[in-house]
Amino acid sequence: MTGFFDLPGWTAQLVRRALYLWVRTTVFPETPAELGLDPTKPVCYVLQDEHLSNQCVLFEESRRAGLPPAEKPLKIGDRTIAKHARFSLNRRHSPMASARERYAPPTLMRTLIHEMMVQPELDIQIVPVVILWGRSPDKQESILGALFSETWQQVGRLGRLLTVLLHGRNVLVRFNPPISLHGLATDKLDESLALRKLSRVLRVHFRRQREIAIGPDLSHRNTQIETLLTAASVQTAIANEATARGISPKEAQHRARRFALEIASDYSYGALRALEIFFSWLWSRLYDGIDIYHLDTVLRIAPSHSIVYVPAHRSHIDYLVLSYFLHKNGLTPPHIAAGANLNMALVGPLLRRCGAFFLRRTFKGEPLYAAVFNEYLHLMLTRGFPLEYFIEGGRSRSGRTLNPKAGILGMTIASFVREHHRPLVFVPVYLGYEKLLEGKTYLRELAGKPKEKESLWAVLSSARKIRKEYGKVHINFGEPLDLGHFLEACRPGWQGEKPGDWSRDATRQAAIALATRLNDGAVITPVNLLALVLLATPRHTADEQALLKMIAHYQAIAADARYADTTVLCTQTPAEIVAYNERLGIATRVTHPLGDLISLPNGTAPLLSYFRNNVLHLFALPALIACLISHNRHLGRQRIIEAVSGIYGLMRTELFLRWPSAELSGIINGIITVLTARSLLQCDDRDVLSPPEASRPESAELRMLGETLRPTLERHFLTLSLLQQSGPGMKTRQQLENDCHLLAQRLALLYTSDSPEYAEKSAFAILIAHLIDADLLREDESGLLHFDDALTTPLAQAELVLPAEARQAIWRMTSSA
Incomplete structure (x- = not known):
């Protein structure tokens, strides 16, 4: 040759x-x-x-x-x-x-x-x-x-x-x-x-x-397993297992091998390529297209860094669509951490050959399994293979980013501390949909029905939906987090140290930082904008011209008071946005001689709340300011800053807002400037802010903007009111979560029946955890919650932003609870 x-x-x-x-x-x-x-x-x-x-x-x-x-x-x-x-x-x-x-x-x-x-x-x-x-x-x-x-x-x-x-x-x-x-x-x-x-x-x-x-040159699966079993940490765990269970070292070795086979992927480039062809066919029938943003971020760091992709977890489609498009753009599809519940007949082996490795929901009581899994993860990281896992743990049923879990993230950080010859970067990936395959399932679960178990039949039955219209999928790569630099900021001179309390603290900080960066990379879609407006109306119907103007307000706020550099704006005109939602069947037009109305079809409002929640954090501060002005008529600029700062701490953890408290003043002033330019606020010579005259349409528009955040603020007010009514040392954390959940369900049935996510128990769990982290709540040895007068400060500020009827309804319920 x-x-x-x-x-x-x-x-x-x-x-x-x-x-x-x-x-x-x-x-x-x-x-x-x-x-x-x-x-x-x-x-x-x-x-x-x-x-x-x-x-x-x-x-x-x-x-x-x-x-x-x-x-x-x-x-x-x-x-x-x-x-x-x-x-x-x-x-x-x-x-x-x-x-x-x-x-x-x-x-x-x-x-x-x-x-x-x-x-x-x-x-x-x-x-x-x-x-x-x-x-x-x-x-x-x-x-x-x-x-x-x-x-x-x-x-x-x-x-x-x-x-x-x-x-x-x-x-x-x-x-x-x-x-x-x-x-x-x-x-x-x-x-x-x-x-x-x-x-x-x-x-x-x-x-x-x-x-x-x-992808890297990975050895055959059996070679990987032999490498795992000979690692010092696994050999020690095998010896401990034999002693603890009273079995022979050979039997303990056999258990370790069984765990390794249960965990390890069986990566096959051929199987991956074959699956790619199937997904090319599938995506063209499910979606209008898949848009990718900031891919250059990954292309720039891929040659010199190990990468861990950290996507938002919205759907089972997440890991399929991300791997597919990384592969289509010349990048290695990552090894994906999948729950053991997906290791089912036929599907499990296929996922394993496409790079999935499986882990149990808990390692409790199985130190040998934990040792094998940790060593496998370390092997993947040190060989430079890209990984992917969801720090939220499970799929979000409400559309909000869930409180991150520290499990596999902590293992990754511990592995990097143990051996860090190559830089490691976390890449947050925002995944946005305009319709969800699992939408109706999520609604049933939010309504209190048990979570459906994944099964082969459930996967196959989804094939019936292939001919439906699901709009677009949006993939946005957020700001990477360089782990080495992050650890240096948390613990200067960390190299050479062993993982310990400091690394656990760093893991918690990294989890919050990644969740925040996920939210920074939100993509605003036509469906998000329609949901923000129509869900703020009493009957989920709006005059077309009023709807177009409200959409324009949201677009102007997103552009002129931009949340983050990685946030992707919707560039369609308001009229194009409405037409797009009509085509997807999300909105319907009611023809009327005095002007057309745009409405949500019966039963679709609960589903649409999911898409409002996807971008709620982007408009949280503008909506909070709108609430303050709408319900108090006249407030000085400094009073607004104080009120927002008092409430912000509660909102920041639930919505993973990006600004530290020290930056709030400048951010608030920037938002006030935008709202004033849109005629939604008025400012006099004394720097006192007020809403437009009641007869002007901008007055109603300001109230609608504030209505976006009302359910979140009501949850805060409900929790604080329940604590104040019960008194210190009367409820455990679990009791408070349950009581808040039940009262919120009752409020939703009486006043907001189309918002099942309003009473989501995890939202109250996150809020209570934040109150504890902020020392507003303290748990004693028996688990009872204690608080002092410091808790009344955010409670008093919350009263400023809620209408009187909402406050009274909450007071009545908490008083009788």
């Missing part, structure tokens, strides 16, 4: 043209200028492996791209030093060849290094070229082809022929930025050291590029 291009030029051209009757490529970068080549300096291309097909592709694509042709002679000055401007790092050898022969540098690379040593003033640009067959990010292939797609294993000539036949229509070619040889000459290395350095640089480069595309 290596002598092929020594044949007459017309023969080589004929073979290449014949190959390109079949081959179709996708080339990166799209424009040659992006490589930054210096036209005055020689260019030499380097491939990883020596294959005839790769050489043909390199020659053709360098010519088509307008780059210096790889098939032309390589010249330095007037001298020709090679017939072609390319070489392959890995060349073919006899199976009996020694390691020294197999890894010997190519002849042309030796020549280039020699030339640079002789003439240090010269420079040669080495351009690594990655060619992957069956890995183009925007094309599909057959399921048979997927089973023979690009892997780490080298194949023979027959295998290469099959690869070309199966994947010739789907080839990714990536020209990478040039490596300058001038630096080797200036480093004052001798020729052999310079040769080894260049060889190492190229091998590391190709390995990283291939890792980005198809």
Whole structure:
């Protein structure tokens, strides 16, 4: 094969043209200028492996791209030093060849290094070229082809022929930025050291590029398991298990092996590619499209960092759609931590072969299982394979980001503290839907019915929904959290220390930081905006013109008082937003001679509250200010800042708001400026703020804006009132959560029947946990809650933002509880 291009030029051209009757490529970068080549300096291309097909592709694509042709002679000055401007790092050898022969540098690379040593003033640009067959990010292939797609294993000539036949229509070619040889000459290395350095640089480069595309070179599953079982921590756990259970070391070893088989994935690139083809078909029938934002964030850090993706958990679709689009964009699909409840017949093995590894909901009473799982997680992290898990633990039934769990996050941090040779970055991923496959199930669970158990039948029955219209899916990559830098801020000089209390504190802080960054990356969709407005109306119906104006208010607030740089705005016009919701069947139009009305179909309001809650945090402060002004008529600016600051602590934990208390004053003033510019507030010469005149439409619009936050504020008022009525030392945490949940259910039935999420028990649990963290509540040894007068401060501020009838209804219920 290596002598092929020594044949007459017309023969080589004929073979290449014949190959390109079949081959179709996708080339990166799209424009040659992006490589930054210096036209005055020689260019030499380097491939990883020596294959005839790769050489043909390199020659053709360098010519088509307008780059210096790889098939032309390589010249330095007037001298020709090679017939072609390319070489392959890995060349073919006899199976009996020694390691020294197999890894010997190519002849042309030796020549280039020699030339640079002789003439240090010269420079040669080495351009690594990655060619992957069956890995183009925007094309599909057959399921048979997927089973023979690009892997780490080298194949023979027959295998290469099959690869070309199966994947010739789907080839990714990536020209990478040039490596300058001038630096080797200036480093004052001798020729052999310079040769080894260049060889190492190229091998590391190709390995990283291939890792980005198809993932690290993981050994067979059985090899992984053997590695796990021989780890010191697992061997210690096996010995302890044998002693504790009174069994032989061999039996304990067998239990450890069984746990490892239960946990470990059985990653198969072929199975992943086959599943990708199925999902390409599925997504086109479920969704109008899938929009991705800030992917460049991941592309920038992927070559040099280990990545843990931390998505919002809204649906079972989450991990499928994220893995699919990472793969489609040339990135390695992550290993996904899946609950053991998904390890069901047929589905479990398929998920396992696509990278899922399984964990039990609790490790309690199984120290050996915990040791095996921890070691498996450490193995994945140290080998640089990207991971994905949900810090919320379970899917959100209300649309809000749930209180994060510290379990697997703490294990990740402990693993990194133990061994941190490569930087580790958490990437929050906001996943937004416009309709949910599980929507009706969530409503039943919020209404108090038990959670449905995942089963194979439930998965298969979802196929009935394929023909329905589910709008778009939005994937937004948020601000990454570099774990090394984060730990340094929490514990300066942490390197070399063992995990302990400090790492547990760091885990809790990291969990909150990641949940906050998830919320920062929210995507505002047409469905979110319609939900914000129509759910604030008494009958979930609005005059079309009034609706359009309210949508415009929300869009202006989102744009002019932007929540975070990673937040994605909705750029459609209000009229387009309404039309889009009508097309999805979310809104209906009622024709009327005095002007059309826009309404929610019967029974859809509870489902729509989910989408309001997705973005509630973005408008929480504007809505709080609207409540204050609407119910108090005249308030000085400083009084508003004091009232908002008094309530903010309660809201911040529940909604994972991003601002520290010290920044609130500036944020509040910015929001007041926007609301005043929209004529929703009036400000006199004394800096006293008031609502518009009652006869003006802006007065009703200000009340509607405040109505967005009313259910949240009522929950706060209900909890504080119940505590004050019962008195200190009278209720346990569990009793308070149950009482709040029951009273909220009653309020919802009497006044807000279309909002089952209003009484969600987890919302009260989060609020009570925050009161304890803020020392407003204290638990004694028997679990009873105590408080002092400090609790009355947020209670008094809460009264400022609720209408009198709501406060009276809550007081009556808490008094009789």
